[in-house]
Amino acid sequence: MxxxxxxxxxxxxxxxxxxxxxxxxxxxxxxxxxxxxxxxxxxxxxxxxxxxxxxxxxxxxxxxxxxxxxxxxxxxxxxxxxxxxxxxxxxxxxxxxxxxxxxxxxxxxxxxxxxxxxxxxxxxxxxxxxxxxxxxFHASQPSFFEDLRLPQNTISALREAVNCPSGMILITGPAGSGKTTTIYAALAELTGRGDRHIITLEDPVETQVPGVTQTEVNPAVGLDFATALRYILRQDPEVIVIGEIRDEETAAIAVRSAFTGHLVIATLHAGSCQGVLERLFDMTEDNYAAAASVQLILNQRLIRRLCPQCAGQGCADCLDSGFSGRVPLAEHVRINEQVRDHVKQDGPRAVKPDTTMQLASATLIKQGITTPEETARLFGDTQIDSE
Ligand SMILES: [Zn+2]
Structure with missing residues (x-):
């Protein structure tokens, strides 16, 4: 795997x-x-x-x-x-x-x-x-949703969203939280279907995926996300992957593309599912179109696992850190008509995941897979309820 x-x-x-x-x-x-x-x-x-x-x-x-x-x-x-x-x-x-x-x-x-x-x-x-x-960067086979070790309900939500003909899937999490891996797994799912023209804009391309048109942004020649996106639309894509939405123009084109029959998969910097919609609203004028285009918001982290060799005592295998390898944590919100209605009334705060990453990490602590300290490192001052 x-x-x-x-x-x-x-x-x-x-x-x-x-x-x-x-x-x-x-x-x-x-x-x-x-x-x-x-x-x-x-x-x-x-x-x-x-x-x-x-x-x-x-x-x-x-x-x-x-x-x-x-x-x-x-x-x-x-x-x-x-x-x-x-x-x-x-x-x-x-x-x-x-x-x-x-x-x-x-x-x-x-x-x-x-x-x-x-x-x-x-x-x-x-x-x-x-x-x-x-x-x-590793030469590797693309991973699939099942390889991600995400919760089963998150995988089902992802699968449902990538099989929609249009709309936007937004993934957030800090650097090194596995966002790119999730996107590549989505590409593996999509190329498996083989019936859609997929174009990616990446910074940089980490893995080459057969059957996908992949491009790296290149600011040195003026090819930033927004510029490349304007040209991508003329390439007749059905699926557009945007490495990161970080400016208003990119956000506007992403929303418009999702609204006009394209499936858009993108990452965006925010600390929570709610934060993703807040950030998208900040970057777009037409919040109605933005809310209407989003299908799924996914927030993810990778939490360190206690080293199985030394059970956290520190050994040569784990560079004396007590940890070895990581486990993914995720929370998601499927934006359906009901959630959309709530967003219309209450704004982005209506976006609430059913299960939270904090809850999942509390379970991992109970199972002895990770520690309260590691959870605190990952989430900052967030209180962890270990019940
Ligand atoms: Zn160790």
Missing amino acids: TYTTLVDPCDLPKRDVNLEEHHTATISTASAAECFRDLVHHAVELGVSDLHFTPASDQSIDVQVRLDGVLQPFFRVPAAIADQMPGRVKYLAGLRTYQTRFPQDGRISAEEAPHGGDLRVSTYPTIHGEKLVVRF
Whole structure:
């Protein structure tokens, strides 16, 4: 089973060695090239999603990994080779090596990466030198709704919504909450039907899906979401996937498309299902059309699971964090005629999910799968009722 196109730690082989001894012993510091190669290799072994290279004031580079959504210390690149590191990575990513004062984005292709997927490289100037963030993308089979491990009623609602000829499916959640995976699962469901022309606008394309017309936004040449959408409509699509609705023009075109017989699947930044509709209303003038076009709102998170090796005590397998892998949490609202009537009267606050993620996480705590602290980390100050 493949859960996500970003590395999913649950699906990767586990190391059977003490990490600290292992990586300090086997990460070469002979040259920046060898050091980077070994770091990437170990990061892939661990199943991290990102590798951060942060320049320190003493000319060395602190390397951190994002594992299960949390940034953790990993390695220190000694000053002797640290100054060559940004140049090496930028060279591999096809970036201008002499440009150190302006951010750049690039990719290291799958052929050069040890895990068979692309690496996305982002550079950013800091007062101590360039900071690099390397994100891992995995070559993988598209996942299906059943692979998402979402609650069964959420999967049914998703399936019903993607099989509608038109309307809008809006997905929210912070970065790394599995939104993209849900969208790819929707694409797998839609391509399975094989009868609709599907176009995506992504930032970036994380997985290539056969049978789908996929495009990356490219602000450098002026191809942002709104601009690309205006042209997409002339390509005669039936389904339009919008990586993110973040401006008024994109929101207006999304609503209009959904209202004129297209199925639109998009993500939007908000903290709750209600927040999604509030945000959409803020970005669109015609709130009636906006409310009428939305079919389903989905809010999701990934919560860390206690490490099965050490039961939360901390071990080499979990980088001493006590956690290993993540479990999805979700809440959704199907916007039917009844809800729509309530929205007409009371506005977005009429949008209320039947079951909440907080309730689901309380169940996971009871089952010993996660902890109250992890739930607090995920939801902030929200009170958890563990009954
Ligand atoms: Zn552990």
